[in-house]
Amino acid sequence: MNLLTISGVSLTYHSKTNETLALDNLSFDVKDGEFVSIVGPSGCGKTTILSLASGLIKPTSGEIFVADTKVTRPSSKIGYMFQRDNLFEWLTIQKNVLLGLEILHKKNKQTEAYAYELIKKYGLNSFEKHYPAELSGGMRQRVALIRTLASRPEILLLDEPCSALDYQTRLVVQEDIWSIIRQEKKTALLVTHDISEAISMSDKIIVLTSRPGRVKTIIDLNFDKSLSPFERRKQPEFSKYFDMVWRELI
Amino acid sequence: MKQNFSAEHKKYLNKLKTQTALTHIARILLLALIVGLWELMASSGLVDPFITSSPSRIISKLTEMFSSGSIWQHISVTLYETLLAFLISTILGSLVAILLFMCLPLKRILEPYLVVLNSLPKIALGPLIIIWMGVGTSAIVTMGVLICIVITTISMLNGFLEIENEKIMLLKSMGANKFQILFKLILPASLPNFISVLKINVGMAWVGVIMGEYLSSKAGLGYLLVYGGQVFQLDLVMTTIVLLCVLAGLMYMIIALLEMYVNKKRK
Numbered sequence: 460m461n462l463l464t465i466s467g468v469s470l471t472y473h474s475k476t477n478e479t480l481a482l483d484n485l486s487f488d489v490k491d492g493e494f495v496s497i498v499g500p501s502g503c504g505k506t507t508i509l510s511l512a513s514g515l516i517k518p519t520s521g522e523i524f525v526a527d528t529k530v531t532r533p534s535s536k537i538g539y540m541f542q543r544d545n546l547f548e549w550l551t552i553q554k555n556v557l558l559g560l561e562i563l564h565k566k567n568k569q570t571e572a573y574a575y576e577l578i579k580k581y582g583l584n585s586f587e588k589h590y591p592a593e594l595s596g597g598m599r600q601r602v603a604l605i606r607t608l609a610s611r612p613e614i615l616l617l618d619e620p621c622s623a624l625d626y627q628t629r630l631v632v633q634e635d636i637w638s639i640i641r642q643e644k645k646t647a648l649l650v651t652h653d654i655s656e657a658i659s660m661s662d663k664i665i666v667l668t669s670r671p672g673r674v675k676t677i678i679d680l681n682f683d684k685s686l687s688p689f690e691r692r693k694q695p696e697f698s699k700y701f702d703m704v705w706r707e708l709i
Numbered sequence: 710m711k712q713n714f715s716a717e718h719k720k721y722l723n724k725l726k727t728q729t730a731l732t733h734i735a736r737i738l739l740l741a742l743i744v745g746l747w748e749l750m751a752s753s754g755l756v757d758p759f760i761t762s763s764p765s766r767i768i769s770k771l772t773e774m775f776s777s778g779s780i781w782q783h784i785s786v787t788l789y790e791t792l793l794a795f796l797i798s799t800i801l802g803s804l805v806a807i808l809l810f811m812c813l814p815l816k817r818i819l820e821p822y823l824v825v826l827n828s829l830p831k832i833a834l835g836p837l838i839i840i841w842m843g844v845g846t847s848a849i850v851t852m853g854v855l856i857c858i859v860i861t862t863i864s865m866l867n868g869f870l871e872i873e874n875e876k877i878m879l880l881k882s883m884g885a886n887k888f889q890i891l892f893k894l895i896l897p898a899s900l901p902n903f904i905s906v907l908k909i910n911v912g913m914a915w916v917g918v919i920m921g922e923y924l925s926s927k928a929g930l931g932y933l934l935v936y937g938g939q940v941f942q943l944d945l946v947m948t949t950i951v952l953l954c955v956l957a958g959l960m961y962m963i964i965a966l967l968e969m970y971v972n973k974k975r976k
């Protein structure tokens with residue numbers, strides 16, 4: 460079943476001095492339970508795709524569906540995790556995690572219990588009462604992910620969640636995000652610059668052309684389902700896939 | 710917080726302590742020097758205490774005013790006006806900033822007027838204020854409010870506009886409406902900015918109120934200044950200035966304490 464369908468979507472940005480065609484007749488879909496990555500040259504419209512899918516902006520033409528409902532505005536079916544963690548420095552970790560539920564007026568015993576379960580399960584309970592400034596970059600990113608998950612979205616949109624981290628932390632956070640999303644059985648659409656990140660985390664990679672973004676090719680990855688990102692990096696196919704993506708990008 | 714620091718670190722901490730202590734001592738010495746020189750020059754006849762007053766004359770004036778109790782009326786009048794001007798301008802100015810932020814077309818329309826109002830010397834409005842508000846407290850408070858309110862609105866609004874757009878987008882992607890964005894993000898994120906506005910206003914409110922009292926008043930510290938000048942009682946003028954320094958300093962300290970409290974709560 461298709462959870463996210465992008466069908467013939469184009470988007471033009473207008474500014475005083477310019478108009479920019481960011482996406483041109485873009486189509487692809489993401490199936491239920493799939494982990495899909497989008498890679499493409501910088502400025503090709505990757506963030507724009509996520510903004511569209513989340514309902515923050517409307518396409519110039521074309522249509523977007525999430526679980527067969529047309530996307531016209533943000534909905535709780537979609538969880539959007541931005542490039543930066545955007546934690547609110549004046550709220551404790553616990554309150555940051557509950558932010559989405561509060562906005563949706565869905566804070567009740569059940570939903571809070573689920574949020575606490577996530578907090579506990581993913582090792583944040585000792586930080587619950589702490590403020591974001593006391594956490595490391597990797598931990599903050601984990602909080603941002605838990606915050607997104609707490610409102611139980613059906614699909615997660617992740618915009619370069621590791622790009623602001625140093626190399627070692629990045630590997631840890633990739634492992635983190637992958638395993639959390641897998642355990643929670645979520646569908647994910649990840650945007651990244653990092654070819655090895657895409658290969659190590661996803662089931663399928665969509666390579667975009669340079670601006671205006673169009674689907675150049677789709678590469679299915681056939682790793683053993685149980686392999687974590689770190690283990691995938693050690694597989695012989697890894698470099699083969701790296702080559703394939705690399706060739707498409709240049 | 711007991712920690713075992715290395716000898717080197719202790720040395721560094723000691724150096725810091727000495728530095729702070731020296732700064733304090735130098736400050737006090739500077740004040741003592743000025744006061745001492747002033748007194749010396751006045752008593753030796755180098756300057757005419759009739760024109761310059763002198764520390765000892767100020768002290769005897771102070772004791773006189775406090776023992777007769779006549780000063781309390783002036784202090785309370787000015788303090789009341791200043792607090793009122795401070796509160797009204799801070800609250801009203803912030804509310805206008807919120808309104809302009811929530812309704813950006815309005816902000817675009819009003820922007821040039823705000824700029825002009827901000828650079829207008831408010832004292833120029835003195836005659837109008839007196840004619841419209843009558844002489845007395847309301848005119849004086851109005852002057853204080855006028856001085857503070859425009860800059861309050863401008864600084865608060867600029868603070869709102871500097872809040873990262875991505876945070877606003879995050880709330881929107883969660884389905885937040887305008888008011889949720891205001892109360893969950895914009896206002897809490899603006900607290901530090903609000904406190905620095907308070908700090909500015911606390912000084913500006915004094916300026917406005919004293920100016921207002923110059924225009925028209927029957928009591929208050931500004932009134933004492935004008936009166937003392939007119940009857941050539943420089944002792945009274947100097948004493949009032951000293952009182953003003955103390956009061957304004959105290960009010961600033963209260964805001965500084967508030968800031969410390971807020972920072973501590975937020976870490």
Ligand SMILES: Nc1ncnc2c1ncn2[C@@H]1O[C@H](COP(=O)(O)OP(=O)(O)OP(=O)(O)O)[C@@H](O)[C@H]1O
Binds near residue numbers: 473507
């Ligand atoms: N609000 C906007 N107004 C005008 N142009 C925009 C706007 N947002 C993005 N663009 C332009 O649209 C194009 C696509 O932007 P987008 O941010 O989606 O690219 P991206 O692939 O995410 O880039 P990056 O790799 O740098 O993250 C870019 O050329 C960008 O300059």
Ligand SMILES: [Mg+2]
Binds near residue numbers: 505506507
């Ligand atoms: Mg981007």
